[in-house]
Amino acid sequence: MSLVSGSTYILINGRSGTVADLSGDGQTIFGWGRHGEDNQRWELLQYSGTNQWIFRNIRTKTYLGIMEGHLQDGLQLRAVPTAVAWDINPDGLDPSNYRITVPGSQYNVDLTKNGDATNGTPIAIWSRWEGTNQTWRFERV
Numbered sequence: 001m002s003l004v005s006g007s008t009y010i011l012i013n014g015r016s017g018t019v020a021d022l023s024g025d026g027q028t029i030f031g032w033g034r035h036g037e038d039n040q041r042w043e044l045l046q047y048s049g050t051n052q053w054i055f056r057n058i059r060t061k062t063y064l065g066i067m068e069g070h071l072q073d074g075l076q077l078r079a080v081p082t083a084v085a086w087d088i089n090p091d092g093l094d095p096s097n098y099r100i101t102v103p104g105s106q107y108n109v110d111l112t113k114n115g116d117a118t119n120g121t122p123i124a125i126w127s128r129w130e131g132t133n134q135t136w137r138f139e140r141v
Helices: none
Strands: 007-013 019-022 029-032 042-046 052-057 063-066 075-080 086-090 098-101 107-111 121-127 136-140
Touching: 029 075, 098 136
Parallel strands: none
Antiparallel strands: 007 019, 007 042, 007 136, 019 029, 029 121, 042 052, 052 063, 052 086, 063 075, 075 121, 086 098, 098 107, 107 121
16 A cells, blocks of 8 residues: 555554544544544645655644653653654555654554553554554555
8 A cells, every 4th residue: 555645544553443533632642443533534744855754633633743751662642733754664564554653763653552442542652562553554535
């Protein structure tokens, strides 16, 4: 699959099948069962002249980012007002899934609790390992 800048996607976790959902508070990003509303839709934009990507939520026009602080395991994703660039690469074990990483780091976007499918499971960054809870499918909508 080729990602298309300017297109809208639902991000589906490779382990749980839940999706990246911007909660009603407009800031917190959780794994949630798919319902297809705009808070689960993300416009993907290629960062000017690079292989990095920006995720903009369709409902709020805010961006996929992380809480402030030093990069570390468990730092939770948040919606932020300014664009944040991410690397996206096919997973080495299953190229139909992708890894979303903090550029220049080993930190992957991770559905925590080992990919727990329970609604409200936090999405955070975590050091790379081979778990499928760190992989994501991009479904164009």
